[in-house]
Amino acid sequence: MATPILSEFREMFAEQTEYRELLYQLTLRDLKLRYKQTVMGFGWAVFMPLVNTAVFSVIFTRVAPIDTGVPYPLWAYCGLAVWNFFASGVKFATNSLAGNVHLVTKVYFPREVLPVAAVLVSGVDFLVSTSVLAALMLWFHVIPGWALLYLPLLLVVQLMVAIAVSLVLSMANLFYRDVKYLVEVLMSLWMFATSVVYPVDRIGGKLGTLVGLNPLIPLVDAYRSVILYNRPPDSWGFLYVTVLSVVFLAGAWLVFHRAEFRFAESV
Amino acid sequence: MSEARIVFDGVWKKFRRGEPHDSLRDLIPAMAARLFHRSGSAPVKDEFWALSDVSFEVRAGETLGIIGRNGAGKSTTLKLLTRILRPTRGRSEVRGRVGALIELAAGFHPDLTGRENVFLQGAIMGMRRREIERHLDQIVEFAGIGDFIDTQIKRYSSGMQARLGFSVAAHLEPDVLLIDEVLAVGDLSFQQKCYQRLREFRRSGVAIAFVSHNMQAVSMLCDRVIYLRPGTSPILGDVAEVVQQYVSGQNSAGDPRVAAVRCRLTHRGTSRPVSDPVTPGSWLRLECDLTSSVALPRMGFGMTVRRADGLVVFESGSTMEGHATRDVEAGDPVRCAIEFRANLLRGTYMVEPMLYDERRQWPIAALGSAVAFVIGETTRSNGVAELEPRYEFVPRGRGLLRDPLKRLLGAVHDRH
Numbered sequence: 001m002a003t004p005i006l007s008e009f010r011e012m013f014a015e016q017t018e019y020r021e022l023l024y025q026l027t028l029r030d031l032k033l034r035y036k037q038t039v040m041g042f043g044w045a046v047f048m049p050l051v052n053t054a055v056f057s058v059i060f061t062r063v064a065p066i067d068t069g070v071p072y073p074l075w076a077y078c079g080l081a082v083w084n085f086f087a088s089g090v091k092f093a094t095n096s097l098a099g100n101v102h103l104v105t106k107v108y109f110p111r112e113v114l115p116v117a118a119v120l121v122s123g124v125d126f127l128v129s130t131s132v133l134a135a136l137m138l139w140f141h142v143i144p145g146w147a148l149l150y151l152p153l154l155l156v157v158q159l160m161v162a163i164a165v166s167l168v169l170s171m172a173n174l175f176y177r178d179v180k181y182l183v184e185v186l187m188s189l190w191m192f193a194t195s196v197v198y199p200v201d202r203i204g205g206k207l208g209t210l211v212g213l214n215p216l217i218p219l220v221d222a223y224r225s226v227i228l229y230n231r232p233p234d235s236w237g238f239l240y241v242t243v244l245s246v247v248f249l250a251g252a253w254l255v256f257h258r259a260e261f262r263f264a265e266s267v
Numbered sequence: 268m269s270e271a272r273i274v275f276d277g278v279w280k281k282f283r284r285g286e287p288h289d290s291l292r293d294l295i296p297a298m299a300a301r302l303f304h305r306s307g308s309a310p311v312k313d314e315f316w317a318l319s320d321v322s323f324e325v326r327a328g329e330t331l332g333i334i335g336r337n338g339a340g341k342s343t344t345l346k347l348l349t350r351i352l353r354p355t356r357g358r359s360e361v362r363g364r365v366g367a368l369i370e371l372a373a374g375f376h377p378d379l380t381g382r383e384n385v386f387l388q389g390a391i392m393g394m395r396r397r398e399i400e401r402h403l404d405q406i407v408e409f410a411g412i413g414d415f416i417d418t419q420i421k422r423y424s425s426g427m428q429a430r431l432g433f434s435v436a437a438h439l440e441p442d443v444l445l446i447d448e449v450l451a452v453g454d455l456s457f458q459q460k461c462y463q464r465l466r467e468f469r470r471s472g473v474a475i476a477f478v479s480h481n482m483q484a485v486s487m488l489c490d491r492v493i494y495l496r497p498g499t500s501p502i503l504g505d506v507a508e509v510v511q512q513y514v515s516g517q518n519s520a521g522d523p524r525v526a527a528v529r530c531r532l533t534h535r536g537t538s539r540p541v542s543d544p545v546t547p548g549s550w551l552r553l554e555c556d557l558t559s560s561v562a563l564p565r566m567g568f569g570m571t572v573r574r575a576d577g578l579v580v581f582e583s584g585s586t587m588e589g590h591a592t593r594d595v596e597a598g599d600p601v602r603c604a605i606e607f608r609a610n611l612l613r614g615t616y617m618v619e620p621m622l623y624d625e626r627r628q629w630p631i632a633a634l635g636s637a638v639a640f641v642i643g644e645t646t647r648s649n650g651v652a653e654l655e656p657r658y659e660f661v662p663r664g665r666g667l668l669r670d671p672l673k674r675l676l677g678a679v680h681d682r683h
Contacts, residue, residue, distance in 0.1 A: 018393070019390075019393070021390045021394070021395055021396055022390040022391060022393075024390070024396075025386055025387045025390035025391075026387070026390075028387075029376060029379065029383070029387055032379065032383065033376065033378055033379070036378055102370070102373055103373055103374060103391070105351065106351070106369060106370035106373040107349070107351070107367065107369070107370065107373050107374065107391055107392075108349045108350045108351050108365075108367070109391060109393070261350070261352065261353040262353075264346070264351045264352055265282070265283075265352065
């Protein structure tokens with residue numbers, strides 16, 4: 001039982017390596033297209049988190065002040081940039097198969113490439129948006145330290161989560177076009193269940209316990225720890241999200257790979 | 268013999284007619300229905316077999332033509348070979364690197380430049396960046412795009428897009444090439460270039476599967492042909508034989524009152540039947556034994572020669588050449604023969620014998636028994652007819668002097 005699955009994974013990896021050029025070209029295509037006919041170009045990558053930061057800063061410093069340990073705009077921007085990476089990647093990826101039907105039905109290539117490219121594009125946006133984060137940190141005199149060395153690890157875990165969710169949703173959206181509308185709703189709910197603009201541990205009660213299962217909470221917290229507080233991520237929380245992301249990714253990929261050959265028939 | 272590159276072994280492919288569930292609204296009733304009806308015994312009313320038990324192999328350096336009417340499963344076959352679809356039963360296998368000339372511009376994005384699209388399309392076809400870079404100049408050159416390479420594709424004409432698409436595909440170095448009716452792109456000279464490129468591929472040992480409705484193209488390019496027929500088993504065999512079955516299957520059968528007992532095509536003056544490709548200008552003899560179940564007065568006989576794509580190359584009858592008619596009695600065996608010179612260029616041709624009524628000049632019996640022959644490769648591979656041209660450069664000066672008016676004018680001019 002275990003050996004056929006292992007060899008299936010080996011085959012899946014081999015196929016990805018064979019088509020890595022396509023992954024690169026598709027990511028490049030989407031980046032170019034995104035910025036080809038816009039005036040602000042990459043400015044859009046920082047615009048959304050900045051606007052949200054301004055709005056939530058008014059709410060959580062004036063209307064209902066909360067204590068976050070570092071200046072609130074910095075705390076919120078960091079969370080929003082990370083969240084944006086995840087959410088825009090997933091939203092974009094959800095439509096990646098259905099939006100490229102002409103490719104899916106006419107040409108053979110491992111279909112994983114499409115949602116993964118979508119996630120990578122928002123990864124580039126994230127890297128761009130970190131420049132503003134750096135500027136904000138300078139402004140508020142928050143200096144990062146050695147804990148930044150954890151950052152690559154966090155990025156890997158985040159990519160795994162985003163890709164796993166994207167694989168499932170893009171596939172579901174190919175079979176049922178309702179999914180992309182559901183994703184919009186799901187993403188805004190999910191944001192408020194993650195410590196993006198306020199710490200969710202303040203929710204408390206049974207709802208709080210339920211929300212506490214959200215694996216993105218320790219991930220967003222981990223980013224803040226290593227960037228803003230110069231502390232390593234919380235070990236249990238981070239272990240939880242890492243294990244979950246590995247298991248989820250493996251499962252999602254396997255399901256995707258096995259359903260792949262039916263994609264061309266179902267559109 | 269070389270190894271098989273494409274193996275299609277007892278392949279069946281089932282499709283579902285109609286729309287699959289596209290929104291959750293349809294899914295929920297469908298799931299409820301399944302729940303209450305206890306699936307398994309449910310009728311499979313909307314399913315049909317697009318391919319049933321199709322087998323073939325293509326070896327390195329060989330070209331297989333795939334023909335059949337619309338809906339016979341030609342494109343499904345190619346999609347199975349490219350792995351876009353998977354067979355319901357049987358085995359579809361392709362060994363080595365696959366190049367698919369199916370949707371040439373599938374990966375093109377209108378907002379990207381020609382150059383950007385070449386890299387994208389190349390990657391979709393499985394090429395590495397270095398490989399594309401190495402061939403970029405040739406690709407641009409072959410497509411005849413020139414300076415437009417850095418212009419957005421949306422400014423291209425559809426012909427330019429198609430040419431660029433073919434050009435990228437043509438510079439792939441595949442082991443197996445799958446082609447779906449794409450050679451209809453571009454103008455005549457570009458098509459010639461495409462055919463030229465395909466011949467190069469074949470010579471370099473690429474295994475090619477070629478889907479087309481153009482029988483002329485099929486007989487020019489293919490070594491063997493498979494004729495897919497919905498509901499019955501496919502016919503696999505030599506180009507001339509299978510193409511002829513396809514073409515005669517397209518036409519209606521002959522008059523049932525007249526039966527051709529035997530029809531054969533031989534080399535003139537021998538009893539050797541025409542089986543191998545014939546050289547242009549060969550003399551051939553068509554001989555037909557007929558019987559009629561009714562009396563047919565004043566009959567002439569003749570033939571239609573049709574190229575495999577349906578083009579009528581020649582049509583004539585005995586009375587047009589001044590021969591007397593003949594009364595055919597019921598049950599009377601008649602033998603008629605036509606000798607003709609095949610002044611034709613490479614391609615597959617069908618000879619259809621016919622009996623016709625002299626007064627009405629109308630074939631009463633297209634005998635549903637055409638015979639085919641193939642004209643083999645020649646140095647002049649384009650066109651239909653062998654015109655036996657003679658070439659000469661004519662010195663221009665002498666031509667002018669010989670013109671009497673010019674000479675007269677010259678004389679007048681000299682006098683002044």
